Amino acid sequence: MQKALGNFVLILSIVFAACNNTETKNAATSDSTTVDSSASQLPSAKNFENLIDGKQTALYILKNGNMQVLVTNYGARVVSIIVPDKNDKPTDVALGYASVQPYAEGGDTYFGAIVGRYGNRIAKGKFKLNGKEYMLATNNGVNSLHGGNKGFSRVVWDAQQTSDSSVTLTYVSKSGEEGYPGNLTSKVTYIVGKNNQLKINYEATTDSATVLNLTNHTYFNLNGQGSGTINDHLVMINASTYTPVDSTLIPTGKIEPVKGTPFDFTIATAIGSRVNDSSNTQIKYGRGYDHNFVLNTKGNINEKAAEVVGDESGIVMDVYTTQPGLQFYGGNFMDGSHTLKGGKKDDHRNAFCMETQHYPDSPNQPNFPSTELKPGEKYSSTTIYSFSVKQ
Numbered sequence: 001m002q003k004a005l006g007n008f009v010l011i012l013s014i015v016f017a018a019c020n021n022t023e024t025k026n027a028a029t030s031d032s033t034t035v036d037s038s039a040s041q042l043p044s045a046k047n048f049e050n051l052i053d054g055k056q057t058a059l060y061i062l063k064n065g066n067m068q069v070l071v072t073n074y075g076a077r078v079v080s081i082i083v084p085d086k087n088d089k090p091t092d093v094a095l096g097y098a099s100v101q102p103y104a105e106g107g108d109t110y111f112g113a114i115v116g117r118y119g120n121r122i123a124k125g126k127f128k129l130n131g132k133e134y135m136l137a138t139n140n141g142v143n144s145l146h147g148g149n150k151g152f153s154r155v156v157w158d159a160q161q162t163s164d165s166s167v168t169l170t171y172v173s174k175s176g177e178e179g180y181p182g183n184l185t186s187k188v189t190y191i192v193g194k195n196n197q198l199k200i201n202y203e204a205t206t207d208s209a210t211v212l213n214l215t216n217h218t219y220f221n222l223n224g225q226g227s228g229t230i231n232d233h234l235v236m237i238n239a240s241t242y243t244p245v246d247s248t249l250i251p252t253g254k255i256e257p258v259k260g261t262p263f264d265f266t267i268a269t270a271i272g273s274r275v276n277d278s279s280n281t282q283i284k285y286g287r288g289y290d291h292n293f294v295l296n297t298k299g300n301i302n303e304k305a306a307e308v309v310g311d312e313s314g315i316v317m318d319v320y321t322t323q324p325g326l327q328f329y330g331g332n333f334m335d336g337s338h339t340l341k342g343g344k345k346d347d348h349r350n351a352f353c354m355e356t357q358h359y360p361d362s363p364n365q366p367n368f369p370s371t372e373l374k375p376g377e378k379y380s381s382t383t384i385y386s387f388s389v390k391q
């Protein structure tokens with residue numbers, strides 16, 4: 001135990017030393033060193049230095065105690081989350097790429113991204129606000145997904161590292177961008193807290209009425225990214241109801257009980273135990289889990305919204321949020337076509353997302369909590385991913 005802890009500290013020191021600030025203020029700039037653990041897959045800060053759309057991209061290294069989180073300002077993305085497993089081995093539990101280019105090229109997987117202006121789908125890319133109809137970019141069949149063609153995940157945010165353990169990213173989305181009204185300023189702060197917690201604070205203001213649903217789209221594998229299936233992870237979601245969808249994954253508007261369905265995660269259950277239940281239409285539509293759960297926590301961040309346990313690593317992730325919903329996505333559309341840090345592929349169901357949010361398509365669903373933001377109002381929400389281990 002003592003030795004394992006020593007190794008852990010040594011490995012972190014090597015990585016931290018290698019990622020020292022040298023050129024760009026606040027951003028890490030040099031190469032990381034190869035070490036024999038899953039943390040060896042840590043990307044080099046240099047590989048994130050680039051000019052995209054005329055703006056500088058970089059890698060920001062946040063650390064506190066035994067936890068380290070890497071963030072890039074390209075899409076305000078989480079690139080790595082390193083926490084100790086049950087043997088104190090530093091384990092990177094977030095999927096990501098080794099450099100900034102793959103995030104910008106090809107189809108977007110949303111690895112680690114902040115998605116906005118509207119996380120998840122808006123039916124047929126249309127909604128009405130104060131009597132006026134708006135037409136959005138449609139990028140998912142007939143629907144608009146995750147903010148449209150670029151959304152907030154394929155733009156360069158302004159970043160300021162405010163301490164060793166926090167970075168604030170800001171993006172101003174112009175009125176009309178992707179079809180949305182209102183000049184919207186969004187601020188996202190990542191904070192690595194004591195006791196292995198990643199806290200994400202979201203804030204936004206607008207100069208005219210708009211709709212807004214910000215979330216983080218990190219793909220987690222608690223056994224370590226690239227380590228294989230997540231189907232044996234145990235999941236608990238504190239939700240008695242969920243929002244069923246049509247075949248294009250737009251909510252029907254109904255809020256239905258999970259009891260007696262494969263969506264009942266009120267007691268911790270292996271993801272894979274019901275994921276292929278072809279007799280369930282909702283599982284068929286989602287090709288597995290890709291659904292919004294209505295949290296019993298009702299925005300109370302002190303109550304646990306979800307808990308996931310990595311079956312091999314013993315790593316536990318608890319989710320706390322001020323948001324009313326949680327999109328549980330089981331990586332059904334992952335197809336092995338992308339190469340992750342460390343060289344492994346993003347194979348089918350090798351990761352899951354726990355996207356804390358308002359419900360999909362809320363602007364068209366009068367019985368869902370409103371996602372409208374008016375001028376003079378301040379949008380704010382917080383989500384915490386808290387890590388520990390079970391032996």
Ligand code: BGC
Nearest residue numbers: 109110120290327329333355
């Ligand atoms: C959506 C999925 C989508 C995925 C893209 C999830 O939030 O619910 O349907 O395929 O994002 O990575």
